[in-house]
Amino acid sequence: xxxxxxxxxxxxxxxxxxxxxxxxxxxxxxxxxxIGSGAVGLGFFITVMAxxxxxxxxxxxxxxxxxxxxxxxxxxxxxxxxxxxxQLSLTxxxxxxxxxxxxxxxxxxxxxxxxxxxxxFAYLNLFIFAMMNLILADNFVLLxxxxxxxxxxxxxxxxxxxxxxxxxxxxxxxxxxxxVVNRIGDFGFLLGMFLxxxxxxxxxxxxxxxxxxxxxxxxxxxxxxxxxxxIGATGKSAQIPLYVWLPDAMAGPTPVSALIHAATMxxxxxxxxxxxxxxxxxxxxxxxxxxxxxxxTAIFAATIGLVQNDIKKVLAYSTVSQLGYMFLAAGVGAFGxxxxxxxxxxxxxxxxxxGAGSVIHGMHERQDIRHYGGLKKYMPKTYVTFLxxxxxIAGFPGFxxxxxxxxxxxxxxxxxxxxxxxxxxxxxxxTAFYIFRLFSLTFLGKERFNHNExxxxxxxxxxxxxxxxxxxLSVVGGYIxxxxxxxxxxxxxxxxxxxxxxxxxxxxxxIYGFHTHFEEILLMAISVALALTGIYAALYIYTKKPxxxxxxxxxxxxxxxxxxxxxxxxxxxxxAVVQPIQKGSEKILWKFTDAAVIxxxxxxxxxxxxxxxxxxxxxQNGFVQFYAFxxxxxxxxxxxxxxxSL
Amino acid sequence: xxxxxxxxxLVLSAFMFTVGVTGVLLRRNAIxxxxxxxxxxxxxxxxxxxxxxxxxxxxxxxxxxxxxxVAAAExxxxxxxxxxxxxxxxTVNIDEIxxxxx
Numbered sequence: 001x002x003x004x005x006x007x008x009x010x011x012x013x014x015x016x017x018x019x020x021x022x023x024x025x026x027x028x029x030x031x032x033x034x035i036g037s038g039a040v041g042l043g044f045f046i047t048v049m050a051x052x053x054x055x056x057x058x059x060x061x062x063x064x065x066x067x068x069x070x071x072x073x074x075x076x077x078x079x080x081x082x083x084x085x086x087q088l089s090l091t092x093x094x095x096x097x098x099x100x101x102x103x104x105x106x107x108x109x110x111x112x113x114x115x116x117x118x119x120x121f122a123y124l125n126l127f128i129f130a131m132m133n134l135i136l137a138d139n140f141v142l143l144x145x146x147x148x149x150x151x152x153x154x155x156x157x158x159x160x161x162x163x164x165x166x167x168x169x170x171x172x173x174x175x176x177x178x179x180v181v182n183r184i185g186d187f188g189f190l191l192g193m194f195l196x197x198x199x200x201x202x203x204x205x206x207x208x209x210x211x212x213x214x215x216x217x218x219x220x221x222x223x224x225x226x227x228x229x230x231i232g233a234t235g236k237s238a239q240i241p242l243y244v245w246l247p248d249a250m251a252g253p254t255p256v257s258a259l260i261h262a263a264t265m266x267x268x269x270x271x272x273x274x275x276x277x278x279x280x281x282x283x284x285x286x287x288x289x290x291x292x293x294x295x296x297t298a299i300f301a302a303t304i305g306l307v308q309n310d311i312k313k314v315l316a317y318s319t320v321s322q323l324g325y326m327f328l329a330a331g332v333g334a335f336g337x338x339x340x341x342x343x344x345x346x347x348x349x350x351x352x353x354x355g356a357g358s359v360i361h362g363m364h365e366r367q368d369i370r371h372y373g374g375l376k377k378y379m380p381k382t383y384v385t386f387l388x389x390x391x392x393i394a395g396f397p398g399f400x401x402x403x404x405x406x407x408x409x410x411x412x413x414x415x416x417x418x419x420x421x422x423x424x425x426x427x428x429x430x431t432a433f434y435i436f437r438l439f440s441l442t443f444l445g446k447e448r449f450n451h452n453e454x455x456x457x458x459x460x461x462x463x464x465x466x467x468x469x470x471x472x473l474s475v476v477g478g479y480i481x482x483x484x485x486x487x488x489x490x491x492x493x494x495x496x497x498x499x500x501x502x503x504x505x506x507x508x509x510x511i512y513g514f515h516t517h518f519e520e521i522l523l524m525a526i527s528v529a530l531a532l533t534g535i536y537a538a539l540y541i542y543t544k545k546p547x548x549x550x551x552x553x554x555x556x557x558x559x560x561x562x563x564x565x566x567x568x569x570x571x572x573x574x575x576a577v578v579q580p581i582q583k584g585s586e587k588i589l590w591k592f593t594d595a596a597v598i599x600x601x602x603x604x605x606x607x608x609x610x611x612x613x614x615x616x617x618x619x620q621n622g623f624v625q626f627y628a629f630x631x632x633x634x635x636x637x638x639x640x641x642x643x644x645s646l
Numbered sequence: 647x648x649x650x651x652x653x654x655x656l657v658l659s660a661f662m663f664t665v666g667v668t669g670v671l672l673r674r675n676a677i678x679x680x681x682x683x684x685x686x687x688x689x690x691x692x693x694x695x696x697x698x699x700x701x702x703x704x705x706x707x708x709x710x711x712x713x714x715x716v717a718a719a720e721x722x723x724x725x726x727x728x729x730x731x732x733x734x735x736x737t738v739n740i741d742e743i744x745x746x747x748x
Contacts, residue, residue, distance in 0.1 A: 622744025625679075629671050 001049035002064050002085050008043035008097060009083075009132045015039030015125040023118020033108035036121030040104050040128050044097035051090050059500055062087055065138050065206070072141065076201065084138035084205055088501045091339060092135040092271055095346045099263035100128050102466040106354050107255040109462035110361060120160060120253065127153035131264045135271060139204040140193050143272070147236065148186065150265045155179040157260070158252040166251040174251035181245040185235015189272075192228030196279075199225065205275065212278045213504040219283060226279050226286035229272065230293075237269030237323050239297045244570060246320055250312040254357030257312060261319040262350035267342045270326045274335045274501075281333065281505035291331025291416060295423050298324030300567070302430040306437070307553070307563045310367050311356045314438045318393065319349060321431065325408050328424065333509045334411035335502050336495035340481045341408055343494075344400035347477045348392035351470035352435075355386040358459040358467065359442060366454065369438060374447035378456035381464045383443050385471040390439045392474040394432035395531040403478030406524055407492065410483070413523055414515050425527045432534030440542035485517045485524075655696040662689035676728050676738040680721070687717045 015035050023032055054062050063086035072079040083089075104124060111120050130149025137143040159175030166174050197203050199221055200211045212222075233239070238246035246266065250257055260266060273280060273290065280287055298321045305317035322345050329338035360367055362379055376383045392399040395406065405428060413421035449456070458464065481494035499506075541548045553560040562568065619630075662685055669682030691710045698706025732738050 624740055624743070625671055632667060632671065 001046060001053050003066055004046055005050050005066055005083050005085050005093075005136065006068055007046050008093060009129060009136065011039040011042045012125040012128040012132065016122050016129060019118050019125065020122035023122055026118065029108070029112060029117050032118045032121050033104075036125055037101060037104035037108065039125055040097055040101045043128070043132065044094075044101050047090065047093045047097050050085060051094060054085065054087070054090060062500065077197070077203070079139055079141045079203060081142060082138040082204075083136040085136070086501060087498050088271075088274060088339065089135050091343065091498065092267070093132065095267075095343050096128065096131050096135065096263055099346045099350050099470070100131075100259060102469055103255050103259045103263070103350060103354065106258075106357070106463050106466040107253075109460045110255050110357055111253065116160070120157075123153055123156045123160065124255075124259065127157065127259065127264065131268070134268055138206070140196060140208075141203055143275075144189065144193065147189065147232075147268060147272075150268060151179065151182045151186065151236075154182070154249065154260055154265055157256040158249050160252050160256065164251070166248075171251035174248040177248050178245040181242050182235050185232045185242050185269075188228045188230075188235070189232025192225050192232060195221070195225045195228060209276075209278045209504060212282060213508070217282070219285075222279060222282040223286050226276070226283040227289070229276055229279065230286060230290055233269030233273050233327075234293065235269070236272075237266050237327070238320050239269070239293050239323060239327060240300065243297060243301065243320050244573060247313055247316040247566070250310070250316050254312065254353060254360060257316070258350045258353035258357065261316065261353060263346040266319060266323055267326075267346070270323065270330065270338055270342055273327070273330045274339055277330075277335045277502050277505035278508065280330070281508040284509075287331050287333065287509075289331070291328050291412070291420065294324045294327025294329075294331055295412075295420060295427075296324070297321065298328060299423055299427045299430070300324075302427050302434065304563055304566050305434040306430060307560060309370055311359065311369050311372075311438065311442065312353075312367060314369070314434060315349070315352050315356060318352075318431065318435065321427065322349065322393070325405065325424070325427070328412055328416075328420065329408040332412050332415040332420065333505070334408065334415065335505065336492070336498045337404065337407040337411050339498060340492075340494050341404035344392070344404040344474070344477050344481075347470055347473040348389040348399075348401055351385060351389035351467060351474055352393065354463070354467055354470065355382050355389060358382040358463055359386075361459050361463070362456045363449065363454055366449070369441040371449050372442045373445045373449070374443070375456055376443045379443075379458045381458055381467065385464075385467040386439065386443065388471040388474050390435045391535075392478075393435050394535055395428050395527065396535070397528055398475075398478075400474050400476070400478030402528075403481050403483065406527065407481065407483060407495075409527055410520055410523060413519075421523065425523075425530050428527055429530040429534040432531040433538045436535045436538035437542050440539055444539075444543045445546075483520070485520045652696060652700050655692060659689045659692040659696065662686075662692065674739050674741055676731070676740050676743070679740060680724055680728070684717060684721070687713055 015038070018035055019026075019032055026032055054064075063084070065082055065084050067080050067082040069081050070078065071081040104121075107120065107124065111117055114120060127150060130146045130153055132146070134143055134146025134150060137146060155175045155178060158178050159172045162170065162172045162175075164171045193203065196208055199217060200208045200215070202208055202211070235242045246261070249260060252260075280290065301317045301320035301324065305314050305321060308314045308317060322341070326338045326341050326345075329335070329341060358379065359372070359375060359382060362375070362382070363372065366372075388399070392401040395402045409421055409424045409428070412424050481492050484492055565571075666682045666684075666686030666689060669685065670679050673679050673682065691713055694706040694710050694713070698704060698710075728738055731743060735742065737743075
């Protein structure tokens with residue numbers, strides 16, 4: 001089945017073609033939904049089979065390349081359409097197709113009755129197609145194809161309801177913002193790619209990485225490549241300073257948010273850093289940058305998440321924050337832990353979003369959590385699954401998020417230092433707090449909605465069943481990565497499985513100090529205690545004593561306003577980047593450069609030639625005798641000149 | 647014939663050429679212009695024959711046949727064009743024929 005892995009790319013594309021070309025004619029939502037979900041489901045099936053087959057191989061033969069055809073062949077550059085099937089790409093492919101499939105199924109219920117139902121499924125399939133290309137690619141160029149593909153699809157999907165109002169503008173503007181911000185990151189990624197080709201004379205992963213491990217390449221070059229690639233990753237994975245697009249991506253339908261946020265696009269940056277681990281490992285300075293940016297993003301976004309009132313906004317900032325964790329892990333050299341968190345996060349964040357979608361569905365498109373409350377009895381299934389996801393993200397012991405987050409915190413302490421751990425642990429507490437604030441305000445406490453306007457109801461089975469499956473995964477997903485301290489000599493199974501991929505990077509990084517199991521358990525106990533404190537505090541404040549929250553927001557009014565307005569980063573960008581660019585474009589580029597200089601030169605040339613030709617035109621009067629006269633004169637002058645020069 | 651100096655022939659040739667040129671440049675009737683061209687060609691022929699005979703080289707006389715052939719062909723084509731123009735414009739006054747202006 002490894003050889004058939006390309007089908008996981010082909011199926012969604014076929015689904016996209018069928019629904020995209022004929023969807024309008026098919027009309028029947030069931031058929032469209034089955035085609036759309038089926039394409040991804042089949043992809044998942046093939047991925048599972050390939051995974052099982054790979055598991056059966058010895059550890060050193062688990063990296064296989066499936067070549068399809070030569071894609072680009074110019075001079076020294078040869079690029080195949082080829083897929084690299086190894087531990088890392090298989091893991092990602094399982095997540096994307098698996099969670100993607102559930103989200104597709106859920107969408108059948110969620111998008112029921114939408115006027116462009118078929119278009120939605122066509123976009124979703126195209127998205128999966130691009131994402132699968134991204135993670136299965138065996139070279140940077142094919143990866144970039146997928147990279148741009150998910151960018152395009154996110155644009156299409158965020159702006160799916162293109163004429164709806166969203167905050168100050170429309171959803172189209174949110175889509176545009178996502179697109180433009182992503183382009184900035186992509187520019188960095190492209191530069192990195194060029195530099196890779198310049199340095200290693202190849203763009204194929206295997207070649208580049210084996211050369212990177214042995215070539216005498218200066219640290220500066222590695223640093224530049226890694227930095228450029230990381231800029232690309234910050235764009236796609238919404239890290240400081242390019243995270244501003246992600247909260248606005250909430251403008252799209254909720255399943256889209258789930259797909260983009262949980263399983264696919266935003267993890268692309270983490271995946272890419274992980275894939276190029278050897279390059280990052282060769283540039284220790286950039287590793288520090290990655291870790292610090294990740295850490296800063298994690299705590300920064302978590303604080304914003306504390307005060308947001310839109311159910312999806314809270315989750316959006318939570319995603320930004322969790323992605324920060326993943327980069328923190330990558331930055332301290334724990335690439336395996338980073339991908340582990342990608343996986344568990346895919347489960348519980350998809351569940352949170354789909355749960356939120358279920359709530360929004362049941363509350364007739366109302367998204368403000370201040371107008372929820374007491375939904376527990378109206379939506380029991382959503383309530384239970386949402387609780388599970390909340391516990392998982394909060395790091396409650398035994399749930400999947402606990403294992404992956406703790407792994408990251410442990411590595412950040414062991415490889416990074418105490419400071420990293422402290423910030424990380426505080427972030428964990430904030431996470432627990434804001435997610436349970438959301439939970440309490442939505443499902444517990446008094447009902448704060450108007451019963452005459454809103455009739456909360458549970459979602460249909462097509463929506464709740466994916467929720468339950470994801471809830472199951474959110475619980476058990478962590479057990480494949482039980483930390484070494486508990487599992488003994490086997491080690492963390494998930495990381496053992498991924499180890500061969502990071503082998504070259506690990507050889508370059510020799511940052512492991514000696515730490516005792518006692519330390520590990522101590523730190524774990526502290527972070528669990530912090531998480532529990534956060535959970536308890538949120539539950540207590542928002543169900544029993546809501547006035548505490550109000551008083552706090554009044555007492556720290558300035559801080560509260562800053563958080564509510566997301567540190568005014570959007571406004572800052574507007575003033576520091578957007579306005580100067582607009583003004584500069586208008587005054588310098590348009591009015592001066594374009595209108596005055598370029599148009600002046602172009603029109604001036606035309607006018608000059610027009611004037612000259614007006615003069616010459618007079619000579620060409622059509623009278624043969626005149627021409628003959630000129631000719632004679634010419635001959636006479638030539639003769640005269642000849643005679644004189646004799 | 648040998649006692650007539652070469653210059654006489656050449657002066658005659660030059661005179662004929664000048665008459666031809668003047669005619670081409672000044673006359674208005676296309677047919678007359680045409681005849682003047684023939685006159686120029688003939689003056690050239692005269693010069694060729696003169697040189698050929700005085701230098702004892704027959705090549706010049708061969709050239710004359712070529713010129714005459716070309717002139718005949720040109721006359722045939724040219725007259726056909728003039729007739730065609732006349733049919734269209736009912737005139738052969740070349741001052742009125744400037745339709746190839748642009």
